[in-house]
Amino acid sequence: MPPNWCFKMIKIVSFDMDGTLVTSRYVERVWLEGVPTLYAQRHGIGMEEARKLVYDEYMSVGTRDLRWYDLSHWLGRFDLDIPHADLLNMYRQDVELYPETEEVLALLSEDFDLVVASNGATEFVEFELDGLRHHFREILSVTSTFGKVKDYPETFLDLCRHLGAKPEEVIHIGDHRYFDYEVPKEAGLAALYLDRERMESGPHVVHDLREAAERVRGM
Template structure:
């Protein structure tokens, strides 16, 4: 019996607009200013450095690492505040959170660092039992079944009591399934179909209610 719903964050509850602006515009613009070069050149350098690490490396998600790496002197909060207006929930998110929180415990399990998940969802905290970053809390990305087992232990739940929902087919569907959780792949582009696929959070809510 499902007791807990675990959500990914970016691309699932909120659009990716905010994190993209921080990482792909904010950091390069600060790098350009710090090193006295043009924005286009700074973007190329910064993007190449990101890609040399990749999404399976904890450094990818670590803002401190990148600010140190690029010799940028700015408080994390100040950088995050620069793009506050770009935090954007999907249209159905708040309705679905209100509906599901009446029956289930809701949590966020994101690869994003704690400072990002807290910043983006802080005003919606009342819907959640917990908002957490698996990279910050467990020191692992959602690339490993053990990450989801850590999540279950952290929540005091058995894997078959948790369903995870997210927009990354591997991180948010295949890996949690391997760990023994139920999982739904959120395919907003409608490229796939099947019992494991939903196309928005309203559809996800209906599917979970039927489990």
């Protein structure tokens, strides 16, 4: 991580979403409970068998494949006739912000443009962050907008071009060490790895969003 004085170049703070701004509870409920429940009902099998079949199908694709994030793909794959909105609304009560999220967004938005760059599909991003829109210049699904996962430096270069910014003017913060730290760094952005489990330390590691805000602001 560059020294703090380099952060004076930063104009835009980019955030991952799940595991960063909001907990993963909601997406886990949709994907690991909602979809298997509908599958069990549709195909007349038990819940445990449905969970295993659905999970095995997910894993056969993997997180570097766009299909992993595409709800339409999985509803079609499992022959589930339900509107997206109905499935997403089933677990609305499970959308959960981290305790410091709103405080940090309000603080950083005083000095920086804030954006979200998530692998999650647009319908998830817009649904989970609906109450936080006023803090952000833009909320983006990179898989939906650019047709790329955050597995490629080009994804972050697409993000910079989309925002009209140079890579050195953007810092990305997220909880996936590879997608949210190593890849954006390779693309020329500044980056912070959000390790909420406190397994790592170092100049590129923060353990909550308050610490990330302090680092970005050079405190």
